[in-house]
Amino acid sequence: MSERLDASIADSLGVYVHWPFCLSICPYCDFNVHVFKNVDQDSWLKAYAAEIQHLGNLTDYAHPVTSVFFGGGTPSLVRPDILEGVLNEIASVWGLAQNAEISLEANPVGLDRPLLEDLKRAGITRFSMGVQSLDDEALSFLGRTHNAADAISAFALARDLFEYTSLDLIYSRPDQTVAAWAAELTTALALAPDHLSAYQLTIEQGTNFGKLHQAGRLTLPDEDVQIGLYDITQSLCHDVGLVTYEVSNHARPGHESRHNIQCWQGAPYIGIGPGAHGRIDIGGQRHASIGIKQPAAWLASTSDISVGHGLASLECLSNEEVFEERLMFGLRLVDGVSFSDIFKNTTAPDGALGPAKIDFLVGAGLLEDRRDRLVATRSGRLVLDRLVAELLIA
Structure with missing residues (x-):
C-alpha cells in the first residue's frame, strides 16, 4: 500500500x-x-x-x-x-x-x-x-x-x-x-x-x-x-x-x-449535487443518499426554505447490503479485501463466502486466499461481476 x-x-x-x-x-x-x-x-x-x-x-x-x-x-x-x-x-x-x-x-x-x-x-x-x-x-x-x-x-x-x-x-x-x-x-x-x-x-x-x-x-x-x-x-x-x-x-x-x-474500501463519502450518490453514517448506520436528478429541480429544492436540500432519497442500508457493497468494490482493488474489514459492522448474506465456494474459485484461478485477504486474480478481474455473484450465493 x-x-x-x-x-x-x-x-x-x-x-x-x-x-x-x-x-x-x-x-x-x-x-x-x-x-x-x-x-x-x-x-x-x-x-x-x-x-x-x-x-x-x-x-x-x-x-x-x-x-x-x-x-x-x-x-x-x-x-x-x-x-x-x-x-x-x-x-x-x-x-x-x-x-x-x-x-x-x-x-x-x-x-x-x-x-x-x-x-x-x-x-x-x-x-x-x-x-x-x-x-x-x-x-x-x-x-x-x-x-x-x-x-x-x-x-x-x-x-x-x-x-x-x-x-x-x-x-x-x-x-x-x-x-x-x-x-x-x-x-x-x-x-x-x-x-x-x-x-x-x-x-x-x-x-x-x-x-x-x-x-x-x-x-x-x-x-x-x-x-x-x-x-x-x-x-x-x-x-x-x-x-x-x-x-x-x-x-x-x-x-x-x-x-x-x-x-x-468502504469509507463514507458525501454526495453533493444533482443525481449525486453518497454513503453517509447517521446514528451509527450507513445510509445511501441520492440527489434529485434534474438540475433545475435540484436547484429549486435547495433554495426552497420549506425543503432546504436537494436529496431525492435517503435510505438506511441493511448490514447485508453494506457487506455486498464492500465485497463488490473491494475486489476491484488489486490488493483485494480484508476479511476483518469487510465483516466489521456488517452481516454476510446466508451462505456468502462459504469455504467450499472460495476453495472452488481459488482452484479455478479466479481468486487468491491470502490469510486475511481475498484477492481477485487477473482472470477474476476480467469477470468480476460474475465472480462477486458467485461469492454471494450459497
Whole structure:
C-alpha cells in the first residue's frame, strides 16, 4: 500500500461534488449531464452551500474531510472562485484535512495557463483530464470536441502546475486492434502522467451508442480481442512504472486516487449535487443518499426554505447490503479485501463466502486466499461481476 493511502479507512471521509453540465453530450455517456448554457454559477454556489449545510446537520463526523472530488459533467467549466467557495463551505462544516486531496475532472477544451493557475489557487491539488483518445478519428467517433494536439498541449500545461495529474482513456472501440491500441497508449504514456484510467468502452442503454448497437450498426471487439487489449494495457503501464492498483486504474506509487480508494474500501463519502450518490453514517448506520436528478429541480429544492436540500432519497442500508457493497468494490482493488474489514459492522448474506465456494474459485484461478485477504486474480478481474455473484450465493 502506498504511503499516500492510509491502510485504515477509520478516519477517511470523502465529498463528491457533481457539476451536471458539459459543452456537448458524448454518444457513449449515460452520466447525469446536460448541455451547458445560461447557467448562473452564483446560484449554484448558494445551492451547494445549502446542501452542504443540510448534510452537515445530518452527520456527525469527528474527523475532517480527506478528499474532495469535483466530477461531472465538466467541472473545469466552473469558475475557480465558485470551486473555492464550495471548498470553504466544506471546511466550515466538516473541516478539511491539511493534506486533503482535491480532485477536478477537466476537458482539454478551453484550458490555458491562467485558468489552470486560478484552479490551483482555488485549492485543486489533483488534475484529471478526460482525453479519451489520442487518435483524431477516434475522438470524432467518441463525440469529443478536442483533437489530439489540444489534449497533448493542455496536459503539458497541467503537468507543469499540479503535483498529481491523471489521464482518462477509452479503448476497446469498434474494429480496434491490439497493435493500434498499443501504439496509441504508448503515445499517451510518453506524456508521463502520474495516473492513468483506461476504461473499456461499454454500451449503455439510452445513449446514442446504445441505439446504434441495438440497431446493429455498432459492434465492439470480440472477447478474445478485448482480453488482448486489457493485457497489453497492463503490460505497457507496468513497463513505465504505472502500477495497476484497480481494474481500470494505474499509478506511480504515491499517485493513486485517494478519493476512489476510500470509496472502494468502504469509507463514507458525501454526495453533493444533482443525481449525486453518497454513503453517509447517521446514528451509527450507513445510509445511501441520492440527489434529485434534474438540475433545475435540484436547484429549486435547495433554495426552497420549506425543503432546504436537494436529496431525492435517503435510505438506511441493511448490514447485508453494506457487506455486498464492500465485497463488490473491494475486489476491484488489486490488493483485494480484508476479511476483518469487510465483516466489521456488517452481516454476510446466508451462505456468502462459504469455504467450499472460495476453495472452488481459488482452484479455478479466479481468486487468491491470502490469510486475511481475498484477492481477485487477473482472470477474476476480467469477470468480476460474475465472480462477486458467485461469492454471494450459497
